[in-house]
Amino acid sequence: MHFDCQERYPVASQHPLAHNIDYTLVPHEIIAQRIRELGETISRDYAGQEVVLVGVLKGAMPFLADLMRHISVPTVIDFVALSSYAGTSSTGVVRFQKDVEEPLEGRHVIVVEDIVDTGLTLHYLLQTLSLRNPKSLEICCLVDKPARRKVQVSPKYLGFTIPDRFIVGFGMDYEEHYRNLDFIGVLAPAAIAP
Ligand code: IMP
Numbered sequence: 001m002h003f004d005c006q007e008r009y010p011v012a013s014q015h016p017l018a019h020n021i022d023y024t025l026v027p028h029e030i031i032a033q034r035i036r037e038l039g040e041t042i043s044r045d046y047a048g049q050e051v052v053l054v055g056v057l058k059g060a061m062p063f064l065a066d067l068m069r070h071i072s073v074p075t076v077i078d079f080v081a082l083s084s085y086a087g088t089s090s091t092g093v094v095r096f097q098k099d100v101e102e103p104l105e106g107r108h109v110i111v112v113e114d115i116v117d118t119g120l121t122l123h124y125l126l127q128t129l130s131l132r133n134p135k136s137l138e139i140c141c142l143v144d145k146p147a148r149r150k151v152q153v154s155p156k157y158l159g160f161t162i163p164d165r166f167i168v169g170f171g172m173d174y175e176e177h178y179r180n181l182d183f184i185g186v187l188a189p190a191a192i193a194p
Pocket of ligand 1: 059114118143
């Protein structure tokens with residue numbers, strides 16, 4: 001169960017770069033409500049057990065921070081940082097810049113990511129983490145952009161499905177900016193360097 005986002009809301013932000021946002025795709029209140037629901041679902045699914053949330057830096061940071069506060073089972077957090085080799089987005093060659101510090105063997109692991117696009121990043125990460133023999137391994141993703149999928153990745157926990165647009169805000173960036181917007185917006189084409 002997830003929300004299909006097609007609506008356009010006006011941009012009501014005081015953010016100095018807000019003029020670069022064409023329109024709001026997911027307003028803050030809707031994000032907050034959806035994250036609460038995801039946290040409650042995870043709490044029910046893992047009742048009586050501990051979960052390890054593995055956030056993918058940097059984009060998952062605000063999502064993970066909000067999500068963990070709606071999870072009522074014992075929760076441990078850790079982070080990975082990944083980078084694609086230049087020009088390899090079509091091959092899925094991804095490299096760890098930072099690995100987790102927690103041992104994952106025998107534990108319930110949920111990878112927390114901002115957005116799944118081609119799926120290459122999460123596909124690589126899941127393959128790598130599964131080699132550490134977690135008891136279970138799932139994905140919790142705020143946004144899914146299925147139109148551009150190259151490899152099959154199916155988040156068990158998903159916030160929103162969106163059309164093929166470049167979005168920013170709530171952790172997602174364009175050239176490291178806009179991560180601090182509290183809503184998800186579509187970047188104006190004019191704000192994207194040719
Ligand atoms: P994938 O490997 O193609 O699934 O890409 C995943 C990563 O690409 C995400 O973690 C984001 O960092 C980035 N990304 C993909 N689409 C967008 C977008 O619309 N806005 C911002 N970042 C994006």
